[in-house]
Amino acid sequence: MEAIVEVRNIKKTYKKRKSKTYVQAVNDVSFTVNRGEILGLLGPNGAGKTTTIKMICGLLEQDSGTITINGVNNREKRLDALNNISAVLEGNRNLYWRLTVRENLEYFAGNRGRSRKEVAGRIEELLEQFHLKSKENELVNRLSRGMQQKLAIAVAMLADSEVILLDEPTLGIDVETGYEVRELLRDIVKNDQRTIIISSHDMDVIQDLCERTVIISDGKIITDDRIENLMRLFEVRSYLIRLEGSLSEKQQQLLKQKFPHHQYTEDLAQATLDVDLAKSEEIYELFDILKMEETPVDSIDRKTVNFEQIFMKIVKEAKNGALAQSS
Amino acid sequence: MVRWLNLLKANLRKEYIELKRYMPNTIAMVITFFCIFLGMFAGIQLVGDPGSQDVNTQYVIVNYIFWFLAMMVMNSIGWEITNEAMRGTLEQLCMTPMGLWKVMITRLISTTAIYFFIIVGLLYVSMAVTGQWLNIDVIAILPILLLTLISMFGAGFMIAGISIILKQVQAFLQILQFILAGLTFVPLTVAPALAFLPFVKGVDLVRNIMIQGVTLSEITMGDFFILGFNAVFYFVIGLGFFLVCERIAMRKGLLAHY
Numbered sequence: 001m002e003a004i005v006e007v008r009n010i011k012k013t014y015k016k017r018k019s020k021t022y023v024q025a026v027n028d029v030s031f032t033v034n035r036g037e038i039l040g041l042l043g044p045n046g047a048g049k050t051t052t053i054k055m056i057c058g059l060l061e062q063d064s065g066t067i068t069i070n071g072v073n074n075r076e077k078r079l080d081a082l083n084n085i086s087a088v089l090e091g092n093r094n095l096y097w098r099l100t101v102r103e104n105l106e107y108f109a110g111n112r113g114r115s116r117k118e119v120a121g122r123i124e125e126l127l128e129q130f131h132l133k134s135k136e137n138e139l140v141n142r143l144s145r146g147m148q149q150k151l152a153i154a155v156a157m158l159a160d161s162e163v164i165l166l167d168e169p170t171l172g173i174d175v176e177t178g179y180e181v182r183e184l185l186r187d188i189v190k191n192d193q194r195t196i197i198i199s200s201h202d203m204d205v206i207q208d209l210c211e212r213t214v215i216i217s218d219g220k221i222i223t224d225d226r227i228e229n230l231m232r233l234f235e236v237r238s239y240l241i242r243l244e245g246s247l248s249e250k251q252q253q254l255l256k257q258k259f260p261h262h263q264y265t266e267d268l269a270q271a272t273l274d275v276d277l278a279k280s281e282e283i284y285e286l287f288d289i290l291k292m293e294e295t296p297v298d299s300i301d302r303k304t305v306n307f308e309q310i311f312m313k314i315v316k317e318a319k320n321g322a323l324a325q326s327s
Numbered sequence: 328m329v330r331w332l333n334l335l336k337a338n339l340r341k342e343y344i345e346l347k348r349y350m351p352n353t354i355a356m357v358i359t360f361f362c363i364f365l366g367m368f369a370g371i372q373l374v375g376d377p378g379s380q381d382v383n384t385q386y387v388i389v390n391y392i393f394w395f396l397a398m399m400v401m402n403s404i405g406w407e408i409t410n411e412a413m414r415g416t417l418e419q420l421c422m423t424p425m426g427l428w429k430v431m432i433t434r435l436i437s438t439t440a441i442y443f444f445i446i447v448g449l450l451y452v453s454m455a456v457t458g459q460w461l462n463i464d465v466i467a468i469l470p471i472l473l474l475t476l477i478s479m480f481g482a483g484f485m486i487a488g489i490s491i492i493l494k495q496v497q498a499f500l501q502i503l504q505f506i507l508a509g510l511t512f513v514p515l516t517v518a519p520a521l522a523f524l525p526f527v528k529g530v531d532l533v534r535n536i537m538i539q540g541v542t543l544s545e546i547t548m549g550d551f552f553i554l555g556f557n558a559v560f561y562f563v564i565g566l567g568f569f570l571v572c573e574r575i576a577m578r579k580g581l582l583a584h585y
């Protein structure tokens with residue numbers, strides 16, 4: 001597949017106004033997005049998602065590294081690169097609140113040099129698709145947050161750019177509209193052949209919409225993989241073991257050494273052991289510990305994990321890794 | 328070229344819609360201005376030298392009309408940028424492949440075109456109220472006004488640039504109102520060097536036409552040279568300054584003031 005967005009080694013440091021300290025918001029991030037792909041940019045608050053998105057949109061200049069959109073360097077030929085980009089930025093700040101729904105669509109098309117006549121048909125389509133037809137003459141400041149968000153996405157669609165960036169598209173809107181927005185985005189990906197980059201701290205949204213995700217934490221990429229691969233990887237590595245009887249002191253001691261993050265609970269009838277293995281071969285070491293006292297094993301299950309747990313684990317492991325490296 | 332035209336149409340339409348939709352605000356602003364004028368007029372009637380009252384009144388009319396124009400062209404672009412930076416739409420404007428400066432120039436043209444009608448109305452009302460009918464020599468005024476407007480646009484770009492990079496620009500814009508007033512009210516005979524400021528020379532020439540009845544043929548090539556020079560100089564400098572400010576804003580992440 002052909003890459004349409006290429007991000008190479010970008011870095012960005014902000015200077016805090018008051019304290020005169022520096023924040024490294026993005027630290028050597030590289031990834032590519034293929035044509036027609038929907039990529040999730042996932043990370044906790046403050047990870048550097050918005051900063052990355054703004055650099056791709058050419059709103060923020062990276063300190064170093066390059067970004068190309070359809071082969072066009074977005075610093076050297078910024079305006080050319082922008083031809084292929086539209087974005088809905090974080091929050092409800094993408095529209096003119098004193099204009100109506102239709103006027104917003106027309107105004108933003110005009111700002112890309114297109115006449116009202118030229119876009120009239122497309123606007124009708126979008127109003128239908130986004131269920132905004134009945135609100136077309138309503139002032140934006142009278143719309144709910146969710147409807148504003150739908151309109152902002154419609155405005156981005158109207159630009160007819162190949163790449164659309166959405167920064168936290170479901171944040172702050174009601175649950176129902178949140179689902180509607182997801183549905184719309186899924187439609188767009190399926191029918192419009194656009195390339196979409198979605199940032200979110202909500203793994204549910206990403207899992208729902210994206211095939212691939214770049215997970216970012218503290219300005220660094222910690223993983224870049226297809227979501228199904230991440231799920232499979234962690235499914236294999238998480239085990240829930242039920243034991244008849246309990247573990248001895250010595251066994252528990254060894255477990256703590258070998259698998260510091262395990263969970264062990266016991267009650268009258270049985271004990272359960274919840275372990276994540278860094279490598280699947282480690283299962284043999286676990287068996288060795290159980291064999292020491294011939295502890296009878298009742299069942300071994302691969303735990304079903306959801307994407308949220310995976311996300312937490314990946315971020316935690318990355319942090320531990322960073323600590324281990326720095327010490 | 329077609330894209331330019333569509334851009335201009337879109338911005339003209341936006342400015343017009345917002346003005347119309349917020350008509351009470353617009354009317355209140357025009358009335359405020361008119362009251363300031365009435366205050367000045369009353370001042371002349373009360374304390375001025377009766378011998379020069381008529382000429383003084385005529386001066387005040389021309390000056391305050393130009394002050395209003397300068398405010399609408401230069402100050403309002405500053406407020407607009409500040410508001411859009413706070414509301415977040417500035418970032419969307421920066422993402423048009425046409426370039427932010429083109430959007431800004433169509434905004435300048437649009438506000439000027441729209442306010443032009445209000446200004447002409449205000450002029451006639453002021454003349455009617457005071458009974459001082461000025462010499463409205465359109466053929467002489469128009470070329471001077473156009474050149475003056477170009478230099479005003481240049482200055483407008485500088486103010487727009489400052490508004491992008493400074494967060495607390497409101498205080499500056501407030502002070503700017505008075506600087507603009509000062510520049511329109513100061514007669515060039517007092518300080519000839521001021522002719523090289525953005526619009527002082529233009530106002531001076533228009534005063535000569537409207538009050539002393541100077542005709543186009545009486546205006547020297549030298550005068551036009553200064554006007555033309557100012558127009559090119561301020562426009563180029565203003566635009567350059569604006570582009571530098573835009574770049575700084577992109578480097579420091581200042582396009583959204585929140």
Ligand SMILES: Nc1ncnc2c1ncn2[C@@H]1O[C@H](COP(=O)(O)OP(=O)(O)O)[C@@H](O)[C@H]1O
Nearest residue numbers: 014015016023025045046047048049050051580
């Ligand atoms: N304009 C700014 N000035 C200073 N620091 C900023 C600015 N924008 C973001 N930051 C800091 O950069 C880091 C990354 O922020 P951001 O990209 O907004 O993260 P995310 O979108 O993932 O929540 C945070 O620590 C944030 O405080």
Ligand SMILES: [Mg+2]
Nearest residue numbers: 049050090168
């Ligand atoms: Mg963010």
